[in-house]
Amino acid sequence: MNLEEHYTTLYNTSIEKIKNNTYDIDSLIESENDNRFGITLLLRPSEAAKTNIQQFLDELKRIDSDQYYYTNSDIHITVMSIISCYSGFQLNQINIQDYIEVIKQSLIESPNIQIHFKGLTASPSCIMLQGFMNNSALNDIRDNLRENFKHSTLEQSIDKRYTIQTAHATVVRFKNKLKQKDHFIKTIERFKDHDFGSFKVESLELVYNDWYQKEALVEKLFQFEL
Template sequence: MNLTERYNELYRSSTRKIKNGAYQTDLLIDSVNDRRFGIALLIRPPENINEKIQLFLDELKQVEPSQYYYPNSDIHITVMAIIPCYEGFQLDQVSIPGYIELVQESLKEIERFGIKFKGITASEAGIMIQGFPEYDILNNLRNSLRTNFKNSNLEQSIDKRYTIQTAHSTVVRFRRKLQDKNELLEILERNRNSCFGSFEINELELVFNDWYLREGKSKLLKKFSI
């Protein structure tokens, strides 16, 4: 299944669940007791792309103001969740220089590449911008990270929850009952193929992060240039 087909299948399945009221609300978004943290390698879209995303989010906010909308500071594409977030994980449990070294090793043969943000898709718990990477460079990087970390003695749980295969960016999470799911679905359909722009990837971030990659609860560990 290619990337377009994967996004299409996700959209069909998830919008059907939303229509039938089978969507999921995240009860931990506003919890002060959420202690789920991890380590991830990220791509950050540039501000001009984020601003176009915010215009789309503004439209959604008119219909569903109570949902959780990502601010520009938190919008990202996950390259790899090296340690997917789990309850109680803290930085002092691991040696950060080792993680930095293995990411640098994984990036040695990686060239700059572009990503196009075109169209939206959904999950049963939120809404995502579809990302389409140029060539196969992102997959090559992910495979290199998998190999290098799984051959190391460092704590990692790559692919433990699922094997990441897309380049999407989650921008909305459902945290309340939807007020008007039919109008929401109409907005999604209108924006199904909206273009948010293309950008070149020349920098990656290794971060210690909470479940939602919120700026106030995340810590930059290292920036890598490619």
């Protein structure tokens, strides 16, 4: 996959929907009755990168504070959604240690993964950072996870929604109609090629999570050092 082309296509299609008022508003994001949970293997950006991200988000908040902006504690890159969130899923339905063992088998030696956050992309419901990988190690781990879970008897829904190959991070979700849409879009376009920084991935986290990875609802199950 050519990541740059993929991100650009996604951006152009989604920004057009925002301009035409055909973007998606998430009605569940503040709901106390949302009981969609799953388990995810993820990685988290460096503090320096998160500081740069928040400076960008602060500009958007000044234009429209009624959208959902990710806090530093919630910003992440999904390595693999192992059990995609669904209503009613609970940890007592699975044996966590079995999942930890399969993930350990899927890791590779000295992956030396670095992520470069440069520019923005979008979907009809959110704004995302473009993440670029320095080598194939992250996708090699993903391929190992696919293969190893496929040959296990464990509950999993890998690739059921889509086959993940990117290193994007969602930072804004639309929870209300955009109040100053033109100003909002102009700011997005100003940051379209902004350099948010690079970082080395030192560890991966297995977490029990809600749909939005809200810190108050996330439970870290295991940390894998790379």
